[in-house]
Amino acid sequence: MSLAGRELILGVTGSIAAYKAVYLLRELTRLGAAVTVCLTEHARAFVGPLTFRTLSGRPVLTDLFDPQSPDAVEHVALAERAHAVVVAPATANLLAKAAHGIADDFLTTLLLAARGPVVIAPAMDGGMWEHPAVRANVATLRARGVTVLEPDAGALASGLSGRGRFPEVDAVIEALERALVPARDLAGDRVLVTAGPTREPIDPVRYISNRSSGKMGYGLAAAALRRGAEVTLISGPTALTPPPGAVFVPVQTAEEMREAVLQHLPPATIVIKAAAVADYRAKQAAASKIKGKRDLTLELTPNPDILAEVAARRTGAFIVGFAAETHDVAAHARAKLEGKGIDLLVANDVSQRGIGFDAEDNEVLLLDRWGGTRALPRMPKTEVADAILSHIVALRAGAPAKKTHA
Numbered sequence: 001m002s003l004a005g006r007e008l009i010l011g012v013t014g015s016i017a018a019y020k021a022v023y024l025l026r027e028l029t030r031l032g033a034a035v036t037v038c039l040t041e042h043a044r045a046f047v048g049p050l051t052f053r054t055l056s057g058r059p060v061l062t063d064l065f066d067p068q069s070p071d072a073v074e075h076v077a078l079a080e081r082a083h084a085v086v087v088a089p090a091t092a093n094l095l096a097k098a099a100h101g102i103a104d105d106f107l108t109t110l111l112l113a114a115r116g117p118v119v120i121a122p123a124m125d126g127g128m129w130e131h132p133a134v135r136a137n138v139a140t141l142r143a144r145g146v147t148v149l150e151p152d153a154g155a156l157a158s159g160l161s162g163r164g165r166f167p168e169v170d171a172v173i174e175a176l177e178r179a180l181v182p183a184r185d186l187a188g189d190r191v192l193v194t195a196g197p198t199r200e201p202i203d204p205v206r207y208i209s210n211r212s213s214g215k216m217g218y219g220l221a222a223a224a225l226r227r228g229a230e231v232t233l234i235s236g237p238t239a240l241t242p243p244p245g246a247v248f249v250p251v252q253t254a255e256e257m258r259e260a261v262l263q264h265l266p267p268a269t270i271v272i273k274a275a276a277v278a279d280y281r282a283k284q285a286a287a288s289k290i291k292g293k294r295d296l297t298l299e300l301t302p303n304p305d306i307l308a309e310v311a312a313r314r315t316g317a318f319i320v321g322f323a324a325e326t327h328d329v330a331a332h333a334r335a336k337l338e339g340k341g342i343d344l345l346v347a348n349d350v351s352q353r354g355i356g357f358d359a360e361d362n363e364v365l366l367l368d369r370w371g372g373t374r375a376l377p378r379m380p381k382t383e384v385a386d387a388i389l390s391h392i393v394a395l396r397a398g399a400p401a402k403k404t405h406a
């Protein structure tokens with residue numbers, strides 16, 4: 001998605017990283033975007049408006065009550081005109097105000113009036129970023145559909161090191177481009193998503209399962225709905241609420257998941273198997289609770305390979321599988337992609353902390369059957385979901401997969 005001709009608002013707040021907004025502005029204008037800069041009062045203490053005014057070629061906004069302004073409700077007009085708002089860098093203070101709908105200056109008022117996507121690139125000390133109040137505000141904003149980027153890890157202005165650095169300008173631009181994806185590029189598609197773990201009973205109270213939270217699959221279902229698809233979400237037990245608008249099919253075991261998938265397969269144009277189906281189940285689940293403290297030998301039998309079965313049916317749907325690997329990710333993933341005969345494989349390294357199973361973030365490798373490989377940088381699962389869907393759309397349109405590195 002090109003930024004050329006896009007009308008953007010760049011909000012800058014009182015962070016030591018405010019000077020980096022200058023580089024971001026230069027890049028946005030180089031890409032052809034028309035940018036109006038809005039500085040908070042505290043941002044002005046770090047970088048003066050003259051720099052932004054010169055580089056954007058437009059007056060800089062700070063004062064909501066500016067008597068010189070030609071339009072007293074300019075914040076509303078501007079917010080409605082803008083294709084997107086990007087706040088970079090965003091302070092902990094801005095995250096708190098945006099999460100709670102506080103509108104006590106130009107930027108925060110404008111954020112409430114904005115109708116297009118909002119992308120926020122936070123920068124702060126690592127301890128601030130980890131503070132429960134900040135975590136809660138970030139979660140609130142993300143749940144509302146705002147893209148909040150993960151700050152980078154490394155040396156911080158405080159002299160400490162940790163996660164809190166302003167993300168790379170390229171990462172902010174990529175997030176902005178993704179947020180501006182035409183909202184309905186999956187209109188007419190029927191997307192079948194599987195999510196979560198399965199539970200394989202040992203007896204009526206115990207089961208074999210795994211650490212899958214379902215966040216990736218639910219994120220994909222929500223993103224596909226936003227982009228206009230009809231979505232069926234077949235899910236093992238999770239703590240998540242299915243996205244409104246999806247046909248929701250709850251299942252427990254791999255066998256139940258297989259049945260549900262095969263039943264809903266025929267009309268699907270895209271099948272995304274994000275569920276972590278248990279590889280094995282008890283050969284014979286006990287009919288009543290197993291009693292006593294004694295050694296117990298459990299005989300396991302493999303569960304059906306639903307992904308391979310779906311691929312073998314050749315319904316014409318675009319088929320996406322997931323692979324959780326702990327080493328040699330690319331090689332194992334390529335072998336799995338070819339072995340199963342699917343179109344795209346999303347591989348993640350579950351040995352890394354903070355990504356993959358039961359985490360907010362993911363960092364994945366996309367391998368397609370035409371030989372393309374794309375590494376996505378670490379980002380929240382909601383954004384990984386959109387990036388995967390954009391990749392599917394591009395592959396279906398015949399665009400050669402971009403070869404990039406994390």
Ligand SMILES: Cc1cc2nc3c(=O)[nH]c(=O)nc-3n(C[C@H](O)[C@H](O)[C@H](O)COP(=O)(O)O)c2cc1C
Nearest residue numbers: 013014015016017040042043091092093094123124
């Ligand atoms: C030198 C200095 C650097 C600061 N850097 C940051 C920062 O990187 N991130 C942050 O959240 N707050 C930072 N602050 C604190 C904010 O400036 C302060 O919370 C302010 O109220 C933010 O106002 P604003 O969000 O309206 O711009 C810094 C303050 C000072 C004095």
